[in-house]
Amino acid sequence: MEDCLFCKIIKGDIPSTKVYEDEYVYAFNDIEPQAPHHVIIVPKIHIKSANEITAENSSYIAKIFEAASKIAKELGIDENGYRIVNNCGKDGGQTVGHIHFHLTGGRQFGWPAG
Numbered sequence: 001m002e003d004c005l006f007c008k009i010i011k012g013d014i015p016s017t018k019v020y021e022d023e024y025v026y027a028f029n030d031i032e033p034q035a036p037h038h039v040i041i042v043p044k045i046h047i048k049s050a051n052e053i054t055a056e057n058s059s060y061i062a063k064i065f066e067a068a069s070k071i072a073k074e075l076g077i078d079e080n081g082y083r084i085v086n087n088c089g090k091d092g093g094q095t096v097g098h099i100h101f102h103l104t105g106g107r108q109f110g111w112p113a114g
């Protein structure tokens, strides 16, 4: 999608620090990390939010979780654990309109989320 920040990052038009990439997903370090490890994982197709997940595109979401499992092992946070977050819409705190999952680790997180 033309005006989408994360589509531009996927295309390489906006630079990012790549952590992982395959045919379906792209993962990069968050510009404003909230934990020692903070990776953003996005599908390589433009899906606006969790509201737009359908039977046709949900395989991309599965691929995101496959990638998260690989990345966590590569970062060495699989043993201690980590948190995967998707913010959806205004109340969810979504600020970029291309679905993305935050993979955060390297510290203890509180619950419930703020």
Ligand code: 5GP
Binding pocket: 005, 014, 016, 017, 028, 029, 030, 031, 032, 033, 040, 086, 087, 093, 094, 095, 096
């Ligand atoms: P959201 O609030 O939508 O769930 O998460 C958007 C995330 O994208 C935020 O954590 C923010 O720091 C990150 N972000 C926004 N713009 C950029 C950018 O240009 N580059 C990178 N690497 N991360 C970004």
Ligand code: ZN
Binding pocket: 001, 004, 005, 006, 007, 008, 045, 046, 047, 097, 098
């Ligand atoms: Zn996009």
